[in-house]
Amino acid sequence: MPGMLYLVPTPIGNLGDISVRCRQVLESVDFIAAEDTRVSLKLLNYLGIKKSLVSYFEHNKAVKGGLILDRILAGETCALISDAGSPAISDPGEDLVKQCAQAGVTVCAIPGPCAVITALSISGQSTGRFCFEGFLSTAKKSRREHLESLRAERRTMVFYEAPHKLRNTLEDMAAVFGPDRPISLCRELTKIHEEVIRTTLAGAIEKYADDPPRGEFVLVLAGAPEDAAEGASAGDAAEMVSRLMTQGLSRKDAIRQTAAELSLPKNVVYDAALSLKDE
């Protein structure tokens, strides 16, 4: 009988977020595959768990994936953990899951900490439809191409970002999506210095102009508004003003942005916003 692969999410900052089920799985498996065994040892020591560890990370996954799969096929159970958050989400694991699935091995994902979902839920942006874009490239050309491909994206967009790249990314985003596009910068989630900055791209650029960004970030960017070319109505304008205001913009800024993006006269948008107020 083949064994099984468990995907075990680990805290993204607050150790208290490890769940009872994650602990039970880590205690029960035959071995743990970890992204960085030194990081994972700290967590296992905190939990009082002693277990055989093998490393599985970006640059050894081709070799280690096969060895881990062989052990599972021989009947062992394995828990995969990354440094923080859910394995296989911008973390090693995707390939191992594919290998296991192809080999008919059962993969069980335990729900738990994940920076995308934590950020999206706290962002104040629309959550009904969203797309996860992972990390943007460090190379300017491919970063801009990636962003250009999202120019017409209506869904809320979620990005992972490193602090030292943040300012360049915000500049590129403003160039592609316009300075008034709402963004929520979700920083150091679940940690002591957790912070959510709900602003626009221009506001974010201004904030970090003289104050270098620090810590871990998830960027939650509003999707493109309805297309003005299709003949926006007062109803569209009212809906957009309302949406922008729930995203944190003042009434005045929401009216200004709606008028610009829907190519409507400001007084039409203003009247539409008033009808909103009356309701």
Ligand code: SAM
């Ligand atoms: N697999 C992980 C997950 O599910 O959350 C993500 C791993 S990815 C290599 C690391 C990125 O996640 C960071 O660069 C940052 O963008 C985001 N991240 C992780 N922890 C975070 C936190 N506590 N606050 C904000 N962003 C975080």
